[in-house]
Amino acid sequence: MTVQGMLERKDMQAELGLRVVDGHGIEGYASLFGKRDQGGDVVLKGAYAASLKRLAAGGRAVKMLWQHDPAQPIGIWDEVREDATGLWVKGRLLRDVEKGREAAALLAAGAIDGLSIGYRAVRAERDGKGQRLLQELELWEVSLVTFPMLPEARVAAKGDGPDADVWRSLAQVLTEAAQAISGR
Numbered sequence: 001m002t003v004q005g006m007l008e009r010k011d012m013q014a015e016l017g018l019r020v021v022d023g024h025g026i027e028g029y030a031s032l033f034g035k036r037d038q039g040g041d042v043v044l045k046g047a048y049a050a051s052l053k054r055l056a057a058g059g060r061a062v063k064m065l066w067q068h069d070p071a072q073p074i075g076i077w078d079e080v081r082e083d084a085t086g087l088w089v090k091g092r093l094l095r096d097v098e099k100g101r102e103a104a105a106l107l108a109a110g111a112i113d114g115l116s117i118g119y120r121a122v123r124a125e126r127d128g129k130g131q132r133l134l135q136e137l138e139l140w141e142v143s144l145v146t147f148p149m150l151p152e153a154r155v156a157a158k159g160d161g162p163d164a165d166v167w168r169s170l171a172q173v174l175t176e177a178a179q180a181i182s183g184r
Contacts, residue, residue: 024104026075027090030115030142041132048082050122051139063141064091066099068118070141074100077142087117089142103144114145 033045055061062080066072077091094100106112123136 024075024093024095024100025091026093026107027079028088028115029086030080030089030117031087033084033086036131039132040130041134043086043134043137045084046082047134047137048087048139050136051119052080052082055139062089062139064093065118065141065143066103067145068116068141068143072099073097074103074144080139080142087139087142089115107144112144112146114147116143116145117141118143 031043031048033043033047036042062077063070063073064075064077066074073094074097075091075093077089079088079090081088093104095104103112117137117139118141120138120140121132121134121136122138124132124134127133
């Protein structure tokens with residue numbers, strides 16, 4: 001089935017982790033192949049290949065936005081490519097842009113941890129399970145977002161190790177205790 005439609009968004013947290021490097025460099029997976037999201041969509045291997053080729057041939061690039069807002073670019077994706085796992089991105093938040101500085105601070109604090117793609121479905125079909133199999137996508141942008149569509153995936157900050165969840169849980173407990181003590 002060919003789908004001609006409007007720009008769609010596919011929010012997810014990159015299971016293999018978005019890495020924050022030097023406070024403004026970021027890299028990780030914006031999309032994972034074969035994972036069903038909350039909307040029932042599954043991106044298939046190769047879905048981005050034609051779009052990435054067209055962008056490169058035209059001298060254009062995938063945009064980095066804040067929360068899918070086209071009025072709020074926050075950085076530059078220096079590299080966007082498919083591999084066997086999904087859509088891998090590497091870029092940098094722009095420190096000279098207010099939202100770029102805010103995004104860097106929020107990522108470092110763990111307040112946001114999601115990535116989302118903005119795209120138009122070129123080819124898709126439904127399978128017997130009611131899933132929409134996305135075979136070809138026209139990729140427009142990759143955003144940093146608060147609420148992703150693939151909840152079991154996680155974005156990790158540089159230096160996260162196997163104990164990172166323990167430390168995050170402890171930080172949450174301490175934050176809640178401090179708020180309770182202060183009467184908030």
